[in-house]
Amino acid sequence: MTMEIHVVQKVMKVNDEIAQAIRSRLEAARIPAVNLMSAPGSGKTSLIETAIRSLRDTVRIGVIEGDPDTTRDAERIAALGAPVVQINTAGGCHLEANLVNRALDDLDLDALDLLVIENVGNLVCPVEFDLGETRRAAIISIPEGHDKPAKYPKLFRTADVVILNKIDLLPYVDFDEPRFTGDVRGLNPDASLLRVSCRTGEGVLGWLDWLRAVVQPTAQVGR
Numbered sequence: 001m002t003m004e005i006h007v008v009q010k011v012m013k014v015n016d017e018i019a020q021a022i023r024s025r026l027e028a029a030r031i032p033a034v035n036l037m038s039a040p041g042s043g044k045t046s047l048i049e050t051a052i053r054s055l056r057d058t059v060r061i062g063v064i065e066g067d068p069d070t071t072r073d074a075e076r077i078a079a080l081g082a083p084v085v086q087i088n089t090a091g092g093c094h095l096e097a098n099l100v101n102r103a104l105d106d107l108d109l110d111a112l113d114l115l116v117i118e119n120v121g122n123l124v125c126p127v128e129f130d131l132g133e134t135r136r137a138a139i140i141s142i143p144e145g146h147d148k149p150a151k152y153p154k155l156f157r158t159a160d161v162v163i164l165n166k167i168d169l170l171p172y173v174d175f176d177e178p179r180f181t182g183d184v185r186g187l188n189p190d191a192s193l194l195r196v197s198c199r200t201g202e203g204v205l206g207w208l209d210w211l212r213a214v215v216q217p218t219a220q221v222g223r
Contacts, residue, residue, distance in 0.1 A: 010137050015129055018097035024131025025104065026115065029059045032214050035131050038139035039154060040121030046198040047139065048116055052080045059215055062112040063194040064103045066095040066120045073118065083107055088094040094125035097132060114215050123152040124137075133137060134213055138191075139164040146176040149183035156184055161192040161210055169200040 003023060026033055026063035036044045050059050061085040065074040068202050070126060074086040085103040087095060100117065108114075119126040143166065149156045156162060162184050170177070192210055196203035 012128070013181050015097045019099055019130035019132040020103065022097060022101050023134075024086050025111075026132060026134070029109040031109055031112050031115050031144040032217075033117060033132060034135045034137055034211070034214060035117045035119060035126075035133035036137045037119045037123075037126045038121060038141075039123050039144055039161075040139040042119050042121070042139045042144065042184075043198060044139055045076055046123075047163065047196070048166065049076060049080060050198050050204055051116070051208065051211055052077070052082045052205070056081075056209065060111060060113045060210065062107050062109075062115050064095075064100060064107075064115065064117045066099075066118055068092065068120060081124075083111070088107060089120055092120065093122045094129055095131060096129050100131045103118035103133060114211065123155055127155045129156060135160040137161045137163060139163045139165055140180075142173050142175050144181065146180035146183075147178065149187055153187050156187045156191070159188060159191050161189070161194060163194045163207065165198070167195050167202060168200045208213055 019213070035046070038044055048063060055061065061082055062081055063075065063077045063082055064087060066089060067073055068089050068091050071086050076082045077084040084168045085106045087099050087103055089095065095117065117131055118202050136159045138161070140162070142163065142164070164177070164180065168198065184191065194203055194206045194210065196207050
């Protein structure tokens with residue numbers, strides 16, 4: 001057991017060192033990074049697509065796509081003309097900093113204003129690994145149930161924004177939104193809380209405004 005703990009601590013230390021190097025690299029390029037974390041099927045890719053379509057004239061978005069096996073999400077992003085790099089984890093449940101660092105080599109950072117990292121769909125493992133991001137986004141969709149903040153608290157404690165997605169399904173699902181909101185606020189009173197439906201467009205402006213606010217501090221510095 002002692003050896004296992006030592007090995008885990010060593011892995012995490014190395015990851016944190018690489019993450020800090022990524023953070024310094026992105027800060028030098030004046031590019032903020034947003035790490036999207038959620039369960040599979042919550043709508044991460046749809047939120048990225050919505051941002052690319054809506055902000056393409058003002059914010060140049062690059063994407064790193066994490067997925068165990070396929071390139072399907074990356075293909076969706078590429079179809080919109082945005083630069084995207086696919087990371088396949090071969091069954092791994094999260095991205096690690098070394099993978100993101102290598103992916104950055106395939107992006108033209110001088111041509112970006114914002115980097116979005118779509119992590120592997122999982123509510124536990126991705127939370128432990130710093131990827132050098134500027135902000136963390138936790139996404140929960142209505143069909144997943146209102147109990148997720150209580151069951152997976154660390155994701156919500158570390159999030160800068162919590163997105164309740166697919167709100168168009170509220171009439172059809174037994175989802176206690178006041179309880180969900182109360183649990184989120186109990187864990188993280190400072191996080192932004194957004195209600196969004198990419199299908200109907202409801203709440204999308206809030207998502208776009210949040211991203212603009214992430215980009216704005218670096219945009220003011222000039223490039």
